[in-house]
Amino acid sequence: MTGKLALNAKGLSKGYKIGKLKQQVLKGVDFTAYHGQVTMVMGPSGSGKSTLIAALSGLMKPDEGEVMALGENLWKKKRGKIDRFRLDHCGFIFQGFNLFPSLNATQQVEQVLKYQKVKKSEAHRRAVEVLDAVGLKHRLKQKPAELSGGEKQRVAIARALSKMPSLIFADEPTSALDSVSGQVVIKLLHQAAKERGAAVVVVTHDPRLEAYADRVIHMEDGKILSDTMISGPPVIV
Numbered sequence: 001m002t003g004k005l006a007l008n009a010k011g012l013s014k015g016y017k018i019g020k021l022k023q024q025v026l027k028g029v030d031f032t033a034y035h036g037q038v039t040m041v042m043g044p045s046g047s048g049k050s051t052l053i054a055a056l057s058g059l060m061k062p063d064e065g066e067v068m069a070l071g072e073n074l075w076k077k078k079r080g081k082i083d084r085f086r087l088d089h090c091g092f093i094f095q096g097f098n099l100f101p102s103l104n105a106t107q108q109v110e111q112v113l114k115y116q117k118v119k120k121s122e123a124h125r126r127a128v129e130v131l132d133a134v135g136l137k138h139r140l141k142q143k144p145a146e147l148s149g150g151e152k153q154r155v156a157i158a159r160a161l162s163k164m165p166s167l168i169f170a171d172e173p174t175s176a177l178d179s180v181s182g183q184v185v186i187k188l189l190h191q192a193a194k195e196r197g198a199a200v201v202v203v204t205h206d207p208r209l210e211a212y213a214d215r216v217i218h219m220e221d222g223k224i225l226s227d228t229m230i231s232g233p234p235v236i237v
């Protein structure tokens, strides 16, 4: 699995209309991501990083271009099938955590597994296991309001990892965190790539992440300016 192409996008373009003007945010972007690798996307604010992630993950249809995700032509699918693809194969870690305020840490993870039709008892077992893995065994019953920023982000990661997704999209996953919590989050993402062969795409301004990236892509003004493979070309197995 490791080293195989997980995402292969070609010619992605996207513009937003503001009144009569159209702002071109993605300008014919080609993008690849491999299983077992952490691909970091950097660039100035407004350069189109989040829009790129949205197009790659089935959240927002590009105006032009094609996304092959796990060998499937994502945007050729019907809306419901795209939603199902996301549910089955994608894990998301966004800024602001997106946790349900009324659910405790265990329930946050169980909720996701319920959508995957995992049995209740099995969902509970897996939720506890994955929360333990992110160092939150002592916070299983806490709701978001009772958790620190770092703990909330770890719940969000546990939730994303619990369904063992092949594709993980993280948008500024460490921006709200102190350096210790940030390191924990980075290591967990790295582990998901190395131990499970997930393709991890991380949008970040955080230079600490660079040490864990296999590849660093720089975007500017809707285009990719540079693409540097840090850990050498992927190994095809």
Ligand SMILES: Nc1ncnc2c1ncn2[C@@H]1O[C@H](COP(=O)(O)OP(=O)(O)OP(=O)(O)O)[C@@H](O)[C@H]1O
Pocket (backbone or CB within 6 Å): 016, 017, 025, 043, 044, 045, 046, 047, 048, 049, 050, 051, 052
């Ligand atoms: N739904 C939308 N409607 C209109 N304009 C949008 C929309 N989403 C994003 N934009 C604009 O598109 C441009 C690129 O946004 P995007 O969020 O992709 O950039 P980014 O590189 O992720 O920025 P940041 O680092 O600040 O998060 C910005 O100028 C933004 O204002």
